[in-house]
Amino acid sequence: MEVNCLTLKDLINPRQPRLDFAIEDGENAQKENIFVDRSRMAPKTPIKNEPIDLSKQKIFTPERNPITPVKLVDRQQAEPWTPTANLKMLISAASPDIRDREKKKGLFRPIENKDDAFTDSLQLDVVGDSAVDEFEKQRPSRKQKSLGLLCQKFLARYPSYPLSTEKTTISLDEVAVSLGVERRRIYDIVNVLESLHLVSRVAKNQYGWHGRHSLPKTLRNLQRLGEEQKYEEQMAHLQQKELDLMDYKCGERKRDGCPDSQDPHLLDFSEADCPSSSANSRKDKSLRIMSQKFVMLFLVSKTKIVTLDLAAKILIEESQDTPDHSKFKTKVRRLYDIANVLTSLALIKKVHVTEERGRKPAFKWIGPVDFSSSDEELVDVSSSVLPELKRETYGHIQFCAKQKLARHSSFNSVQASERIQRKVNSEPNSPYRKKQESGGYSLEIGSLAAVYRRKIEDNSQGEASASQRAMPQSCSLDAAAPFPSLSADSEYCVSPLANQVLSVAPTDLQAFSAQNGLNGQGGVSLGSAALDAESLKPALLAGQPLVYVPSASLFMLCGSLQEGPAPGAGTERDSRGLDVAAAERSSTPSVQKRLGDERRPQEEEEPATKRQSRDYEDGPLSLVIPKKPSDATDIASPKSVETRGSAPQEDLHRNGQLFAAKEVSGKVLANCFVSSRNSEIGKPLKENESTKEPSLLQYLYVQSPAVTSSSHPQEHLVHTAR
DNA sequence: AAATCCCGCCAGGCC
DNA sequence: GGCCTGGCGGGATTT
Numbered sequence: 245m246e247v248n249c250l251t252l253k254d255l256i257n258p259r260q261p262r263l264d265f266a267i268e269d270g271e272n273a274q275k276e277n278i279f280v281d282r283s284r285m286a287p288k289t290p291i292k293n294e295p296i297d298l299s300k301q302k303i304f305t306p307e308r309n310p311i312t313p314v315k316l317v318d319r320q321q322a323e324p325w326t327p328t329a330n331l332k333m334l335i336s337a338a339s340p341d342i343r344d345r346e347k348k349k350g351l352f353r354p355i356e357n358k359d360d361a362f363t364d365s366l367q368l369d370v371v372g373d374s375a376v377d378e379f380e381k382q383r384p385s386r387k388q389k390s391l392g393l394l395c396q397k398f399l400a401r402y403p404s405y406p407l408s409t410e411k412t413t414i415s416l417d418e419v420a421v422s423l424g425v426e427r428r429r430i431y432d433i434v435n436v437l438e439s440l441h442l443v444s445r446v447a448k449n450q451y452g453w454h455g456r457h458s459l460p461k462t463l464r465n466l467q468r469l470g471e472e473q474k475y476e477e478q479m480a481h482l483q484q485k486e487l488d489l490m491d492y493k494c495g496e497r498k499r500d501g502c503p504d505s506q507d508p509h510l511l512d513f514s515e516a517d518c519p520s521s522s523a524n525s526r527k528d529k530s531l532r533i534m535s536q537k538f539v540m541l542f543l544v545s546k547t548k549i550v551t552l553d554l555a556a557k558i559l560i561e562e563s564q565d566t567p568d569h570s571k572f573k574t575k576v577r578r579l580y581d582i583a584n585v586l587t588s589l590a591l592i593k594k595v596h597v598t599e600e601r602g603r604k605p606a607f608k609w610i611g612p613v614d615f616s617s618s619d620e621e622l623v624d625v626s627s628s629v630l631p632e633l634k635r636e637t638y639g640h641i642q643f644c645a646k647q648k649l650a651r652h653s654s655f656n657s658v659q660a661s662e663r664i665q666r667k668v669n670s671e672p673n674s675p676y677r678k679k680q681e682s683g684g685y686s687l688e689i690g691s692l693a694a695v696y697r698r699k700i701e702d703n704s705q706g707e708a709s710a711s712q713r714a715m716p717q718s719c720s721l722d723a724a725a726p727f728p729s730l731s732a733d734s735e736y737c738v739s740p741l742a743n744q745v746l747s748v749a750p751t752d753l754q755a756f757s758a759q760n761g762l763n764g765q766g767g768v769s770l771g772s773a774a775l776d777a778e779s780l781k782p783a784l785l786a787g788q789p790l791v792y793v794p795s796a797s798l799f800m801l802c803g804s805l806q807e808g809p810a811p812g813a814g815t816e817r818d819s820r821g822l823d824v825a826a827a828e829r830s831s832t833p834s835v836q837k838r839l840g841d842e843r844r845p846q847e848e849e850e851p852a853t854k855r856q857s858r859d860y861e862d863g864p865l866s867l868v869i870p871k872k873p874s875d876a877t878d879i880a881s882p883k884s885v886e887t888r889g890s891a892p893q894e895d896l897h898r899n900g901q902l903f904a905a906k907e908v909s910g911k912v913l914a915n916c917f918v919s920s921r922n923s924e925i926g927k928p929l930k931e932n933e934s935t936k937e938p939s940l941l942q943y944l945y946v947q948s949p950a951v952t953s954s955s956h957p958q959e960h961l962v963h964t965a966r
Numbered sequence: 967a968a969a970t971c972c973c974g975c976c977a978g979g980c981c
Numbered sequence: 982g983g984c985c986t987g988g989c990g991g992g993a994t995t996t
Contacts, residue, residue, distance in 0.1 A: 386994050389972065416985090428974070431987055448980090448985065530987075552969095574989060580971055605969070 389425075391581055395433045395588035397423055402453045412453035414443060432531060436585035439535035460612060463543060470540030475558065479545060482557050534559055534575075535582045542592060542609035551597055551606040552579050583607050 387393065398419065402412055416434070420427040434451055437443045441462045446452045470476070537559055541550045556575040586592045591611035596603045 386970085386972065391971075426974075427985090428987075429972085431985095435987075570990080576969095577971065577990075578988085580969090584971080 390584065391429065391432060392584035392588050394423060394425055394429055395436075395585045398430070398433050399588060402455065404456045406453060406455040406457075413446065414451040414453050416449045416451065432581050433585055435531040436535045436582050437589075439532040440539070440589070442589075463539070463612060466536055466540045467543035469536075470544035473540070475537075475541050476544040476546070478558050478561075479541065479550070479554055482554055531578060531582060534578055535586070538579060538582050539586070539591070542607070542611075545609070548609035548613070549595060549597060549606050550609075551604045552576050552583075553604060555579055 401419070401422075402414075406412055414434070416427055416430050420430045423430070434443055434445075438445065438451070441454060441458050442456060443451045443453050538550070538555055541555055541558065542548055553572075553576065556572055556579055559579075560571055560575050583592060583594070586607070587594065589611075591609065592607040593610050595606050595608045597606040598604075
């Protein structure tokens with residue numbers, strides 16, 4: 245966590261300048277070359293900072309090699325060191341610790357960590373002080389070299405919403421050099437970005453930067469594909485299996501004859517079902533496709549929470565890989581890579597799901613949810629979105645999925661969900677909060693401010709058009725509005741990130757809360773609200789850079805409603821515990837929608853890398869046991885209003901919310917409606933609706949009274965079955 | 967100990 | 982044959 249703060253700062257400050265350059269250049273961030281040069285130079289020249297790097301390089305990393313993709317070179321270069329460097333080397337040789345420190349430092353710089361205040365300070369020290377100091381300070385730990393952080397840095401170089409006129413070309417080599425990493429790492433990032441169409445390959449070693457303009461469309465398409473492929477059902481099915489396993493394990497008896505391990509599940513699917521899959525080539529396993537599939541899982545999930553193992557299982561099955569454990573592990577590793585990038589994009593955040601079995605790592609979608617409403621939707625998914633995916637695997641996948649499902653006719657998603665009880669926790673829970681509250685924030689805030697500035701700038705430049713769309717009133721969020729604007733958004737979108745932000749700046753939070761409260765008051769009729777929302781949505785999505793709404797969970801829960809204005813927002817977030825009912829299908833998503841997910845804000849807010857740790861979002865989450873299906877049924881009526889159209893999730897949410905309200909309190913209801921509306925807004929429109937959702941459970945996050953009180957804000961998840 | 971995931975080997979493809 | 986890509990998984994770090 246601490247680390248996070250640092251990283252964020254770093255990213256924000258230092259970079260901006262650079263970023264600007266890059267952006268301006270249009271073609272590339274090449275301007276960075278400056279940096280690049282530096283890095284290159286560094287080895288050669290004993291620039292203050294450099295010395296350290298050198299030491300590092302030598303020993304550890306090739307990455308640094310600014311020079312060219314060739315790794316080896318760097319090391320060799322190391323030679324040009326300064327006496328200090330040599331000294332360090334010697335020292336490091338003697339002490340592993342020292343060695344590590346140096347390494348870290350080196351890595352750091354190359355990467356540009358200089359951005360960070362942290363880094364800067366270090367550098368300064370270095371310059372002025374002896375090498376020794378340097379060691380201590382810097383420690384480029386693994387985190388600092390993480391893909392998430394690297395991705396943030398990468399993203400920081402380019403405008404989220406580049407002007408249509410400007411075409412930015414990304415040179416992999418240059419980026420690698422400027423960021424001080426191997427090209428291989430850049431591939432990891434670019435592949436994921438490419439899967440979302442943020443970039444596209446234009447030539448060898450060259451990628452074109454598109455930014456987030458088409459993200460909503462891409463997501464919409466992915467969602468559609470996911471629905472078509474019945475990922476939701478597959479997830480439910482797998483969950484069911486797990487539950488069965490657990491039960492049986494607990495009972496010590498095996499009823500199905502399924503093996504104990506998860507693998508069995510995998511086996512079931514993978515093997516028989518999709519024979520054709522064999523054909524899948526390397527591409528099927530590509531990060532790009534995995535990324536798209538992973539995103540689809542979130543988009544079709546009602547709860548918007550996907551556990552890594554579940555995702556891995558589904559992906560393995562599709563690819564027909566053998567279910568063996570090693571495959572599973574490899575898949576999970578890849579998913580971590582993807583998740584890191586997606587986290588940097590602020591599309592997902594790490595959480596933990598606690599089940600009976602224990603805690604499982606999972607990710608929660610915090611990106612836009614309503615993109616469905618946008619106009620462009622119509623674009624055909626297949627073509628625009630993942631042609632490859634579609635062509636190569638889509639048909640196959642669908643087929644497989646159907647078969648699988650068919651086999652398990654017995655499978656009842658609802659049941660499964662019911663059975664499953666999970667808690668979603670942010671890792672850092674208590675500790676994390678502390679941090680936030682403490683001084684750490686200030687920094688973050690500063691970074692955020694910077695980010696916003698940037699955003700604003702960006703927006704003004706390129707995005708204006710997009711932002712314009714944003715709704716006037718309700719949508720104040722749009723790009724135009726920097727921080728403050730956020731509050732407006734709250735209604736529509738809630739993002740975990742928002743929480744973070746809030747935490748950072750109490751004042752802002754208050755504002756939010758106030759607004760929220762308003763919203764809650766509004767409690768407007770769903771219908772009207774919904775309408776508005778719809779209109780708004782597009783705008784929001786499109787433009788806004790940062791609309792972080794207070795944590796989704798909070799709003800969703802309606803906690804603010806209860807007690808008053810969002811007052812608690814700040815506190816709530818911290819304390820709030822979310823409970824996620826078993827099935828993933830919870831409603832949360834609705835709330836979460838975030839207007840604009842801009843990478844920038846995110847970046848700063850959270851260093852992609854470890855936001856996970858931060859929990860603000862999650863905070864301590866308590867698990868609420870899902871209610872019985874019967875309860876769920878109640879919901880049905882409310883739902884009728886909307887009908888489940890393409891966005892079953894939303895419906896569910898509503899339902900869930902309604903339900904919760906009933907159970908919990910009248911107030912809650914009102915709020916819930918509001919939130920639900922927001923989330924839903926876009927969806928009804930969609931064409932795609934998958935009617936399938938039937939199975940899904942719905943969970944509502946409800947703030948418990950206790951929570952509101954402040955101490956432990958807990959949100960209870962109520963789940964209902966449709 | 968489990969969760970993460972960095973790092974870079976090495977193979978497929980293309981030029 | 983060399984370079985670009987990127988799958989893959991050992992093993993180091995963190996949690």
